[in-house]
Amino acid sequence: MGILSRMNNEMQQLTGSSLAPRPRSRRHHSIGFWVAAVAFLLNMGFSAVPTPLYVLYQQRDGISNLMVTVVYAVYAVGVIGSLFLGGHLSDWIGRRRVFVPALLANAVSAVVFIVDPSLGGLIVARIVSGISVGLTTATATSYLAELHASARPAASRRRAETVATASNLGGIGFGPLAAGLLAQFAPAPLRLPYLVFGVALVALAAAVALSPETLHRPVPRPRYRPQRIVVPERARSIYYAATLAGVSAFAVFGVFNSLVPSFLAGTLHEPSHALAGAVPFAAFAGGAVAQILGSRLTNLVLLRRSVPVIVLGLALTAGAMWSASLAMFVVGGVITGAGGGMVFKGSLVVAASTAPPQARAEALAGFFLGAYIGLSLPVVGLGIATTYAPARDVMLVFAALAAIAIAASVRAVILGSTPRAPEHRPQRTHRRSIGAQVREGSPRG
Numbered sequence: 001m002g003i004l005s006r007m008n009n010e011m012q013q014l015t016g017s018s019l020a021p022r023p024r025s026r027r028h029h030s031i032g033f034w035v036a037a038v039a040f041l042l043n044m045g046f047s048a049v050p051t052p053l054y055v056l057y058q059q060r061d062g063i064s065n066l067m068v069t070v071v072y073a074v075y076a077v078g079v080i081g082s083l084f085l086g087g088h089l090s091d092w093i094g095r096r097r098v099f100v101p102a103l104l105a106n107a108v109s110a111v112v113f114i115v116d117p118s119l120g121g122l123i124v125a126r127i128v129s130g131i132s133v134g135l136t137t138a139t140a141t142s143y144l145a146e147l148h149a150s151a152r153p154a155a156s157r158r159r160a161e162t163v164a165t166a167s168n169l170g171g172i173g174f175g176p177l178a179a180g181l182l183a184q185f186a187p188a189p190l191r192l193p194y195l196v197f198g199v200a201l202v203a204l205a206a207a208v209a210l211s212p213e214t215l216h217r218p219v220p221r222p223r224y225r226p227q228r229i230v231v232p233e234r235a236r237s238i239y240y241a242a243t244l245a246g247v248s249a250f251a252v253f254g255v256f257n258s259l260v261p262s263f264l265a266g267t268l269h270e271p272s273h274a275l276a277g278a279v280p281f282a283a284f285a286g287g288a289v290a291q292i293l294g295s296r297l298t299n300l301v302l303l304r305r306s307v308p309v310i311v312l313g314l315a316l317t318a319g320a321m322w323s324a325s326l327a328m329f330v331v332g333g334v335i336t337g338a339g340g341g342m343v344f345k346g347s348l349v350v351a352a353s354t355a356p357p358q359a360r361a362e363a364l365a366g367f368f369l370g371a372y373i374g375l376s377l378p379v380v381g382l383g384i385a386t387t388y389a390p391a392r393d394v395m396l397v398f399a400a401l402a403a404i405a406i407a408a409s410v411r412a413v414i415l416g417s418t419p420r421a422p423e424h425r426p427q428r429t430h431r432r433s434i435g436a437q438v439r440e441g442s443p444r445g
Helices: 002-015 024-045 051-061 065-086 097-115 119-150 156-184 194-209 233-258 260-266 273-293 299-323 326-353 356-385 391-417 435-441
Strands: none
Touching: 024 119, 024 194, 024 356, 051 065, 051 119, 051 156, 051 233, 051 260, 051 273, 065 119, 065 233, 065 356, 097 119, 097 194, 097 356, 119 156, 119 299, 156 194, 156 233, 156 273, 156 326, 156 435, 233 260, 233 273, 233 299, 233 326, 233 391, 260 273, 260 326, 260 391, 273 435, 299 326, 299 391, 326 356, 326 391, 356 391
């Protein structure tokens, strides 16, 4: 039995939630699983809706690339602040009690986008959207794992892991695609995408509210405190290595989620709004597809294969900037996204495997806190750098640094996850290494 299976068994004892409910209850949990997955996907998708629209804001208001970077950065500030202050609260008050308000917060953000499309309104709306995403990531990931365990108690956890990570990355890719198509072919491009997503989020919030809760509130309820790392001391080195890998992968995704439309319009002379949404979608879809195709690989194999894939993708993407080749840019984006998705999934599973089940959301919140720092700070640096140097030079330097960071962090995760040779193991044979547990808990699966 892998570590994730044991975690779910322990969770039943610690929370009182049943992982072997009656058939009717299992159906309820199964429906709730897919409702939560769609809600997770669309909430993450809404966070990226402005990506292909930034060019329109620039044309209308004369906003510089640097200010677009600032608007993107305040979103990341909202995510990071929300993760630090509230990303772990679902461990204490239940998954639905956090997930539903998070969905409604993004609906409020949509209203702000519609009624106040000025630069100030963009900043406020992006902060609110960041707060929503910060509350969502760890909560929805934990919620999906628990709903799946209740709906299919004898099944592998592989499907829940794949759906959660694919909903995360797939959602961030779907948002720009939908917004770009609406901006290109429908009226009111700076209002209609927000209206469509806002209505969908309200409907999904109602559906999640009707889904089963999977976690009973602890008695007595813990006193409030900000996020902290709740990971056994012996597992912290591998947890930090996994988080660093997530930071590196999200730094790469951040470029496609913020600056690609400007690169397309400026360096590649492609002003199409549909294309500005399709290219980020292709990168994130590549990540989601790679996660699905790699779901039967062990975690360590997935991580080992991720490095050459993402290095090749980064090389093609940077090369496309120098050769002004749109085809190479798209292919490079898909390959980069595939490698980034593999790194993200592998590191996420490792990070989750290091925490006790009653602190799963808190450990994941710490992981996503690091990931969203990676999603924001490098992009801000790139935005500033492109005001002083050509975009193709900046992209080349970024690609080299990102490749080095990903290779180093993935290597650290692999080394930390690999069991020691028998002669080096502790004499107490009744306890196994964290590396062995992570290997067993990896998807084979």
